[in-house]
Amino acid sequence: MALNLILLIKYSFSPTHPPLFPFFYLLKKYMPKRNLFSISCSYGDVVDLFVPSSAQVFDGKIIYCVAPAMGHNKDSHPECHLRVPSIVGALDNMKLTPKFRGSEIFELQNFRPATVDDIASVHAKAYVVGLEKAMDQASEQGLIFIEGSGPTYATPTTFQDSLVAAGAGISLVDSVVAASKIGKDPPTGFALIRPPGHHAVPKGPLGFCVFGNIAVAARYAQRFHGLKRVFIIDFDVHHGNGTNDAFYDDPDVFFLSTHQDGSYPGTGKIDQIGNLNGEGATLNLPLPGGSGDIAMRTVFDEVIVPCAQRFKPDIILVSAGYDGHVLDPLASLQFTTATYYTLASNIKQLAKDLCGGRCIFFLEGGYNLDSLSNSVADTFRAFLDEPSLASEVDNPDILYEEPSSKVKQAIQRVKHIHSL
Numbered sequence: 464m465a466l467n468l469i470l471l472i473k474y475s476f477s478p479t480h481p482p483l484f485p486f487f488y489l490l491k492k493y494m495p496k497r498n499l500f501s502i503s504c505s506y507g508d509v510v511d512l513f514v515p516s517s518a519q520v521f522d523g524k525i526i527y528c529v530a531p532a533m534g535h536n537k538d539s540h541p542e543c544h545l546r547v548p549s550i551v552g553a554l555d556n557m558k559l560t561p562k563f564r565g566s567e568i569f570e571l572q573n574f575r576p577a578t579v580d581d582i583a584s585v586h587a588k589a590y591v592v593g594l595e596k597a598m599d600q601a602s603e604q605g606l607i608f609i610e611g612s613g614p615t616y617a618t619p620t621t622f623q624d625s626l627v628a629a630g631a632g633i634s635l636v637d638s639v640v641a642a643s644k645i646g647k648d649p650p651t652g653f654a655l656i657r658p659p660g661h662h663a664v665p666k667g668p669l670g671f672c673v674f675g676n677i678a679v680a681a682r683y684a685q686r687f688h689g690l691k692r693v694f695i696i697d698f699d700v701h702h703g704n705g706t707n708d709a710f711y712d713d714p715d716v717f718f719l720s721t722h723q724d725g726s727y728p729g730t731g732k733i734d735q736i737g738n739l740n741g742e743g744a745t746l747n748l749p750l751p752g753g754s755g756d757i758a759m760r761t762v763f764d765e766v767i768v769p770c771a772q773r774f775k776p777d778i779i780l781v782s783a784g785y786d787g788h789v790l791d792p793l794a795s796l797q798f799t800t801a802t803y804y805t806l807a808s809n810i811k812q813l814a815k816d817l818c819g820g821r822c823i824f825f826l827e828g829g830y831n832l833d834s835l836s837n838s839v840a841d842t843f844r845a846f847l848d849e850p851s852l853a854s855e856v857d858n859p860d861i862l863y864e865e866p867s868s869k870v871k872q873a874i875q876r877v878k879h880i881h882s883l
């Protein structure tokens with residue numbers, strides 16, 4: 464503990480290591496002033512630090528970042544610049560922002576963008592540098608499509624916007640990890656960011672995704688915080704092929720994806736389980752079209768929980784895509800606002816049980832602005848341990864019967880493959 468604090472202090476004050484500034488800000492803001500100590504760190508500096516007398520040092524329940532990438536936009540494209548403002552507007556309307564909740568909800572602002580080196584922990588440097596250069600072309604033409612990347616567009620601000628999105632995730636890792644070292648109940652993080660990331664492969668962008676935000680954060684958690692074992696849950700309706708590929712050989716990052724069978728980009732078959740040392744540390748569960756709340760509850764209890772318990776993670780990161788919602792235009796699962804509430808609540812509890820509550824959500828898909836915003840708002844309510852308001856927005860009349868026998872078969876098969 465003491466060593467950790469010393470390292471944190473050093474990092475907090477070093478101009479070359481700004482990422483822990485938010486942590487120090489939180490310390491100063493929330494720690495009781497009577498516990499002021501001076502600590503000599505290993506570099507000879509003497510600094511003042513508020514040390515808690517009890518475990519409860521930060522009583523907030525949510526810490527979030529907003530990175531709307533307003534310049535990264537294409538008219539009538541589903542992955543447009545209205546998405547994050549729509550969520551933020553809904554949070555405000557539903558009184559789920561710091562303005563209404565005081566210290567219970569904290570918005571981390573002025574976080575640092577990711578560096579090229581951060582991104583290069585996942586992506587080929589040639590891609591990162593090439594994308595930066597492509598900004599000249601985007602400036603001349605206004606908007607370009609990146610060759611071979613599926614329908615991924617770029618505007619003159621795409622490179623910088625993508626660094627900011629990845630930086631938000633990194634900064635949340637800093638803050639959540641730091642809070643977990645001084646309290647037993649750290650806030651749950653949510654990176655409200657775009658462009659999304661889980662399709663971006665190590666060598667390039669794909670499927671609306673530019674940099675693998677969650678993969679970069681996972682590597683960062685390992686490298687800068689010594690959190691060796693990272694458990695990634697991806698409940699976006701599409702397979703997180705980029706995250707899958709980044710860690711396919713890696714036994715220390717468990718990637719678990721549920722997605723609609725046959726949906727874009729066509730990867731994530733049930734027998735894709737990792738390779739070499741990473742064999743068994745990738746779990747892909749394609750769900751039949753029409754799968755909904757019952758399917759996801761069963762998957763959580765019978766697959767996600769035993770998998771995570773066996774893996775023993777140090778942190779849980781979540782690719783939170785809301786395009787599995789029944790109202791989403793890009794797919795045909797039947798998740799509801801209530802499904803996302805239950806998922807968020809269960810994942811938060813899982814993190815509490817297994818890894819000191821360290822848990823961060825990353826926005827991925829979700830293209831119906833109403834269902835996206837309502838679902839994120841209910842996710843916030845789950846993090847706050849408040850009741851769901853899903854029944855006010857979900858319409859059970861539009862749901863049809865889930866393909867329960869096919870779902871059961873898929874679950875049995877994945878349990879057999881992974882010995883769960």
Ligand SMILES: [Zn+2]
Pocket residue numbers: 699700701784786827828829
């Ligand atoms: Zn998606």
